[in-house]
Amino acid sequence: MLNEGEEGDKKKPVIVPASKASHENGSVGKDESAKLNGTGSGTASIPPDGGVRAWSIMVASFLVNGVLFGIINSYSQIYKELETRLVENKETEVASRASLVGSLTIGTTFFLSFFAGILTDKIGIQKTTFIGGAVAVSGLLLSSFVASKVELLCLTYGIMYGTGASLAYTPSLVILGHYFKRHLGFVNGVVTLGSSTFTIIMPYIIDLLLRETSLETTFKCLAIPTSIVMLSALMFKPIPGPAAEEQVEKLKKKKFGTMLKEAVNVSIWKRKKYLVWATVIPIALFGYFIPYVYIAQFVKDEFEGMDDKLPLTCIGISSGIGRLFFGWIADHPRVNRIFLQQFSFFSIGCLTITLAFAKSYHLLLAISLGIGLFDGCFISMIGPIAFDICGSKDASQAIGFLLGMSSIPLTCGPPIAGKIHDITGSYQLPFLLAGVPPILGSLMMTFIYRVSSEPAEEPTYANDEEVGEARQSLTDLKRVNVHSFKKEIGDFNSTTLTTSNETKNV
Secondary structure: OOOOEOOOOOOOOOOOOOOOOOOOOOOHHHHHHHHOOOOOOOOOOOOOOOOHHHHHHHHHHHHHHHHHHHHHOOOHHHHHHHHHHHHEEEEHHHHHHHHHHHHHHHHHHOHHHHHHHHHHHHHHHHHHHHHHHEEEEEEEHHHHOOOOHHHHHHHHHHHHHHHHHHHHHHHHHHHHHHOOOHHHHHHHHHHHHHHHHHHHHHHHHHHHHHOOOOOHHHHHHHHHHHOHHHHHHHHOOOOHHHHHHHHHHHHHOOOOOHHHHHHHHHHHHHHHHHEEEEEEEHHHHHOHHHHHHHHHHHHHHHOOOOOOOHHHHHHHHHHHHHHHHHHHHOOOOOOOOHHHHHHHHHHHHHHHHHOOOOOOHHHHHHHHHHHHHHHHHHHOOOHHHHHHHHHHHHHHHHHHHHHHHHHHHHHHHHHHHHHHHHOOOHHHHHHHHHOOOHHHHHHHHHHHOOOOOOOOOOOOOOHHHHHHHHHHOOOOOOOOOOOHHHHHHHHHHHHHHHHHHHHHHH
């Protein structure tokens, strides 16, 4: 075993050279390693996969995801209040206008993810997350002054809060890849469990605030938990290392316009698997947010006297279970993460269609539990699949561009469904149509298996186990023979051990 420099509960990263790695034998050569790390030093830091700091960052990411998406996913409660006010004011196209505010929020959150990825590279994970939290809090506070005007809410709650959520959400996923490798799937499941946990309780909190106070006061109260994002940002410090520090200095010297130009032409678009994946996911998400917006009003119209918040709570509970379970399953070396996401989309589509024909409240709850379970699978696979296809070096941009492309269908879906409701007077057809895109998307994901797979750009790690895992792709059926690979890099391990001990002595 190589010396990882453990002290207490912390695992200190070991910096190793890649000069002895043999490119011809399947390992990474010096020049290639330098390219992967963005420097000429050819060095990289090992994700510690544990320790006090690593687990603390996981908790901080959990809170960021929980607060932001707990509020976004609970928009159905705010939607009811806005719809009531519009009806009282004898406005037209009530459903589509009221839903536009919430759809703009999640749409902006995803649309600006590519910008968040660039900003993260420019000023760092910590600063980007803090700025995002500040913008989100400001958006909620401003919303409290314009709560009766839908057009202004589209700006303050829809765009401002969505912008803040985007700037905080993307780096909260990226930071996990710096501290976890072996357990990345499980950790992503735990982190995304935050939105499920807060989705369970937030509808009741918002409903209580609306009943006891007003919409204006509700927005002010929601700004308080959102400030947690800024506190959590203080934890988001990447593992220090010579290669990382040199890369940061290079990025700081670049102008933002130059970085933006480079971002538009990044290497991830040359990866055929990513190109197909990033094209199909937005198609599948066209009807994704529709149940979150309308299910409370659907219960109020179709099942009078029943709890209109419980279906959304059921989605949150089962989504949390799904994120943990499928996140744990995804860490198994024989599990294909892309297939898990593909199956989850197909299931969500079928269940959403069934939702339109639910004649029993208890059946509605059962369907909601199913939707949440597979929603958890879909969400928890985003980060790991991005790392599998593009590697940790490009994961930030990969996630950002994917979510950015997904923003258009997420923004358009609910208003279109609201328009259909305004015409038909029923939510049956909107739910029926909302189930078609996920099914279509799951079928189109089959093309991912038909394209060639380029090796993900990964840094060189310090021990046998890390190197073996870095060479494996969980999205392919073929796996690298780790034992053979270990034998081929015996000289590399000897050099690494010597360098590690010398570094420790220094």
